[in-house]
Amino acid sequence: MALVTEALGLSLPGYLPGVNFNLVGTYLSIATMAAGPLGGMIVTILDSFTSSVGFYGLPFYWPHVFILAYFWPKIYKLSNTAYRLGLYWAVSAVALFTQYWGWFWLYVVVFKYADTVVPLAVYNFGGGAFWIFLLIYALIPSAILTAFPSFVKPEWKFANLKWWTLAVVVIFLALAATKA
Numbered sequence: 017m018a019l020v021t022e023a024l025g026l027s028l029p030g031y032l033p034g035v036n037f038n039l040v041g042t043y044l045s046i047a048t049m050a051a052g053p054l055g056g057m058i059v060t061i062l063d064s065f066t067s068s069v070g071f072y073g074l075p076f077y078w079p080h081v082f083i084l085a086y087f088w089p090k091i092y093k094l095s096n097t098a099y100r101l102g103l104y105w106a107v108s109a110v111a112l113f114t115q116y117w118g119w120f121w122l123y124v125v126v127f128k129y130a131d132t133v134v135p136l137a138v139y140n141f142g143g144g145a146f147w148i149f150l151l152i153y154a155l156i157p158s159a160i161l162t163a164f165p166s167f168v169k170p171e172w173k174f175a176n177l178k179w180w181t182l183a184v185v186v187i188f189l190a191l192a193a194t195k196a
Contacts, residue, residue, distance in 0.1 A: 040067070041153035043063070044056045056081035078184055079111065082184045083181060086177055101162070109150055117191065120133035
């Protein structure tokens with residue numbers, strides 16, 4: 017679905033050339049919830065074939081995939097639906113915040129949109145871009161979690177997920193720090 021919607025141009029205009037509000041976040045969230053980090057990574061690989069950023073952006077979704085995958089089994093086990101949804105949104109916000117720093121690095125170092133990540137951080141976190149992307153990453157997956165919880169039941173396993181998640185987060189934050 018990510019590949020198809022991207023290929024058809026089903027996205028909102030973005031805030032920089034080559035940047036749009038696409039739906040890949042919806043699909044990678046659902047795939048990660050249902051199939052673990054490999055599911056989320058497969059979605060990003062397929063999306064890259066038709067993405068306006070292309071394969072440059074491929075690994076920059078992975079902090080979100082790994083953070084969500086690490087916390088998802090714990091969130092899913094919660095019996096209180098409101099608490100489960102609230103925690104899912106909180107983890108999605110933290111995962112998206114972390115993911116952003118890799119994208120900032122990409123736009124500064126590779127695409128040369130700015131000299132540092134600071135203007136991008138101010139614009140994204142001070143404006144509406146972060147909140148729009150959070151809606152894309154969490155709204156439809158929340159509806160699926162509520163209506164069809166068995167579809168996103170984490171029955172997958174991923175060896176050393178804690179360490180993979182830590183490594184991905186550290187790498188992406190270190191990348192962003194090089195151009196802060």
